[in-house]
Amino acid sequence: MDGLNPYAERVLDVVDRIPPGKVMSYGDIAEYLGEGGPRQVGRVMSTWGGGVPWWRVVHADGTGAPGHEVTCLSRWRAEATPLRGKRVDMRLARWNGRSADSQEDP
Template identity: 45%
Template sequence: MDEETVERVREVVASIPPGQTLSYGEVAELAGLRSARLVGRILAEDGADLPWHRVLRSDGRAAPHLATEQAARLRAEGVLMVDGRLPREHRRR
C-alpha cells in the first residue's frame, strides 16, 4: 500500500471530532478509497496515534477485539454504546 493512501486515511481519521464517529466505509469514501477493509488494515498497522476509537463498523459496532476499550474511549467523549452498538440515530447513514 502506498504512503499517499495511508496519509489520506490518517488525515480523515485525525479530523473526526471528539464525540463523533464515522464508519470504516465513510472513512474510505472520504479518503477516496473503495475498500473499508483497507481502512481497518491501515488503522491496525499505523493508527495507534490516531483517534481510531471513533471509527466503527457500518452497523455501529466495534471490532470484537477492541470493543471494550473502544466503548470506554467513546464513553469518555460522551458517546454511549447501547448493547455494544452505537444507536442508529447517532450514525450518519
C-alpha cells in the first residue's frame, strides 16, 4: 500500500473491525477516530479501501458507495445486515466501535 499515511492506517483498522451485519458511516469513523471528517474517510476508502470490508462503510442515509450499489446490497444481504429497501437500516445496523459485537478481544 504505497503512500499509506498514519490516518489512513487508522481508518482501515476501524473498517477492518466492523463486524459482519454492522456498518459505520464515513462520519461515524471520523468521529470515532476524533480526527478528519467524512470526506477524508471517503478519500482513504476510495484510495486504499479495497483490502477491507468496504461495503460496511456507508453514507449517513444508509446508501452504499456510488457505483457499487449492487455489490453492496449483495454483501449486506449475505451478512444479514438490517435493511430498509435497498439501504442499510442505520438505526439497527450502526456499530459504535465498542460494543460486544466486535471481532476483537475485550
